[in-house]
Amino acid sequence: MDAEFFRRWLTATARAVEREAGRLTELDSAIGDADHGANLRRGFQAVTEALAARDPQEPDTPGAVLTLAGRTLVSKVGGASGPLYGTLLRRTGKALGDAPEVSDAELRAALEEGVRAVGVLGKSEAGDKTMLDALFPAVAALAESYPAAGDAAARGAEATIPLRARRGRASYLGERSVGHEDPGAASSALLFATLAEVAGDVR
Amino acid sequence: MKMLMNVPERVVSDALRGMALAHPELVVDVDNRVIVRRDAPVAGKVGLVSGGGSGHEPLHGGFVGHGMLDAACPGEVFTSPVPDQMVRAAAAVDSGAGVLLIVKNYTGDVLNFDMAAELAEDEGVRIAKVLVQDDVAVTDSTYTAGRRGTGGTLFVEKLAGAAAEEGADLDRVAAIARQVADSSRSFGVALSACSTPAKGGPTFDLPDGELELGIGIHGEPGRERRAMMTSGEIADVAVDALLEDLRPDGPVLALVNGTGGTPLLELYGFNAEVQRVLTERGVAVARTLVGNYVTSLDMAGASVTLCQVDEDLLRLWDAPVSTPGLRWGR
Numbered sequence: 001m002d003a004e005f006f007r008r009w010l011t012a013t014a015r016a017v018e019r020e021a022g023r024l025t026e027l028d029s030a031i032g033d034a035d036h037g038a039n040l041r042r043g044f045q046a047v048t049e050a051l052a053a054r055d056p057q058e059p060d061t062p063g064a065v066l067t068l069a070g071r072t073l074v075s076k077v078g079g080a081s082g083p084l085y086g087t088l089l090r091r092t093g094k095a096l097g098d099a100p101e102v103s104d105a106e107l108r109a110a111l112e113e114g115v116r117a118v119g120v121l122g123k124s125e126a127g128d129k130t131m132l133d134a135l136f137p138a139v140a141a142l143a144e145s146y147p148a149a150g151d152a153a154a155r156g157a158e159a160t161i162p163l164r165a166r167r168g169r170a171s172y173l174g175e176r177s178v179g180h181e182d183p184g185a186a187s188s189a190l191l192f193a194t195l196a197e198v199a200g201d202v203r
Numbered sequence: 204m205k206m207l208m209n210v211p212e213r214v215v216s217d218a219l220r221g222m223a224l225a226h227p228e229l230v231v232d233v234d235n236r237v238i239v240r241r242d243a244p245v246a247g248k249v250g251l252v253s254g255g256g257s258g259h260e261p262l263h264g265g266f267v268g269h270g271m272l273d274a275a276c277p278g279e280v281f282t283s284p285v286p287d288q289m290v291r292a293a294a295a296v297d298s299g300a301g302v303l304l305i306v307k308n309y310t311g312d313v314l315n316f317d318m319a320a321e322l323a324e325d326e327g328v329r330i331a332k333v334l335v336q337d338d339v340a341v342t343d344s345t346y347t348a349g350r351r352g353t354g355g356t357l358f359v360e361k362l363a364g365a366a367a368e369e370g371a372d373l374d375r376v377a378a379i380a381r382q383v384a385d386s387s388r389s390f391g392v393a394l395s396a397c398s399t400p401a402k403g404g405p406t407f408d409l410p411d412g413e414l415e416l417g418i419g420i421h422g423e424p425g426r427e428r429r430a431m432m433t434s435g436e437i438a439d440v441a442v443d444a445l446l447e448d449l450r451p452d453g454p455v456l457a458l459v460n461g462t463g464g465t466p467l468l469e470l471y472g473f474n475a476e477v478q479r480v481l482t483e484r485g486v487a488v489a490r491t492l493v494g495n496y497v498t499s500l501d502m503a504g505a506s507v508t509l510c511q512v513d514e515d516l517l518r519l520w521d522a523p524v525s526t527p528g529l530r531w532g533r
Contacts, residue, residue: 025402033281033421034399034406042279074318078256079282080311083318121314168310171348172341172423 002101005198006065007051012194014044020190027183031170036081036183043077043085062102066093080168081184084118084131091117108142115139122167129165129177131184133157138192150189150196157185204404211400215257215279222264226527229267236288238264239274243296249367249376250274250296253305253360254289255312256281258399258500259420261528262356268526269533271364272305280399280500281421283311289319293328301329301373303380305359307352308336331377335359337387337508339448340417340425353420354460354497354508355387361529365522379519383510388449390441391425391506393418395464397499416440420462420499420506434469438476441507446484451511454489456520457481458510461495464503470494473505489517496528 017024021037028036050072051065058064070090073082092114096102102110115135124130138153158181165177168184208214216233223231230239244250253263254276263275273296278284293302302323306316313334320330337355363380371379393415396405406422409415414432417425432440449455459474461467474493481488489512497506512520523533 029402029406033423034402035280035282038401039279039282075285075287077282078278078285078311078315080309080314082285082311083314122310167348169348169419169421169423172351172419172425174341176424 001062001103001107003060003062003065006062008201009195009198010044010051010065010069011048012198013191014048016190016194017041017044017187020187024183024187027181027186030180031165031173031177032183033169035079036187039077039079039081040085040187043073043082046076047072059098061096061098061100063093063096063098066090066096069093080122081187084122084184087121088114088118088135090114104142108139111139111142124167127163128167129160129163129170129182129185130167131182131188133160133163133182134185134188134192138188146196146199150193153189153192157181157189160185204398206398206400206403208400211403214400215277218257218260219277222527229527232291235291236277236284237274237292237295238267238277239292239295240268240272243273244298245273246298247300247370248298249300249371249373250293250298250302251305251360251364251367251376252276252289252292252296252302253356254278254284254292254316255307255309256283256421258397259498261495262497263360265528266357266360266526268524270368270522270524271360271526271529280401283309283315286315286319286322289316290322290326293319293323293330294326297328301331303363303367303373303376304330304332305356305363305380306332306334307356308334308349309351310348312352329373331373333359333363333377333380333384335384335387337384337389338419339388339390339444340419351419351423353391354389354458354506355384355510357458357496357529358387358456358508358510359383361524362516362519365519365524368522369519379516383516386449386512387508387510388445389506389508390444391418391420391462391504392416392437392441393422393462393499393502393504394431395503397422397463397502399500414504417444418462418499418502418504420497422499422502434473435476435479438473438480438507442477442480442484445507445509446486449509449511451486451509453511453513454487454517455481456510456512457488457491458496458506458508459491459493460497460506460508462502462504462506463495463498464501465505467494470505477507490520
């Protein structure tokens, strides 16, 4: 997979976020503050623009694409999702190094590192009803295939419904957070759905 | 829901443009979203920077000026600002005496301010941070992200701002800010939901005839829903919740704060009830502030913040302040 593959992944994610922004905001209004869709849409629009305006002098590698996208999210989105998604992409990008092409195994290892960094930054673990509940199973299922990772992320997001939130704004709801899907897990599932989609186009 | 705006995406930028025109004593950078007092950096003075999601006006931008904040960073509505804004603000107000960052305890604010502190320190600015977590409505346990920062922020910004204006150094200003944060407690109630421009309508469902006790400043639910109560009954619940936690052994500052959609007429009536309960509980109120200071867009409701003060803090409270949102003695 080359830099172009990762650009396609990110622009596909931007389209998916655009399409699903209303649903994400709806989920967030149940247990948060009703802005997750709007914020991610703003962030991924900025990512699309940053990728298009890329400095031709910069190396065109998968690592550089993800790092630029991550930095853009950190400096454009705000809220918790900016630093968390920004860190996921930036740390994954850094782990990929400056290779012009990366293998499936290298991407999986890099994503593992990116997801771990999200857990450290957010001081969260599996089962806290956060984006990690989609990301952990997705990365684990990458060993099998991209579609399996997409499915695992979607199931992980759905599995947050009965959980009680322990991190982020939803944690203030305590028991009342039970019965709602975590919006961050839902958007993380989109990220892996589009990865499966873009990988499927390639093969 | 009808709102006085052009398009939702430009609500914050439009407000900043209007603020710049109304307040020539401030430098409002609309593109980079930083509000700075025009005389910054003030030689030898510690800089105070705060910020947070928009929708709580006058907090924080309306508290920039002599005796309070040196700069504020407004984020999108109910969304924390980004590190770039805070780094820019810190650089603009640092006289060499260092900068105190005042952060309300929300996951997004904490993450972004943490990143900004690191970046500003890399640029050679000495940074101290204070976290405001005064809302007693939610329990502080390992199962939550801690208590929310709400009305106590006004007391932290005013009292630490006055200390900085008097020439206190960074360690001292930070110590006062922490003392005030530790001595402040808030409790809020909502009579109606707030409506964000992005959603175009209420962000939660609060039926007629009910109120939400322990509401957060973004409309986050709190302790419980109940059938609508009188102002006196609400004051009983709010003050008891505060005193259960604060247990003051001296005088307090009282902030009876409107959340945006409740008329001042009702707020003053509510203040009478709050003071009645405080008197019944034997708590002396040294100073009282009534008005819309830490709002939640158009939400109807109110919050009560108490801050226990000693003579030093009371003197800092009375010190002159000149900002769009708070102004006396100058």
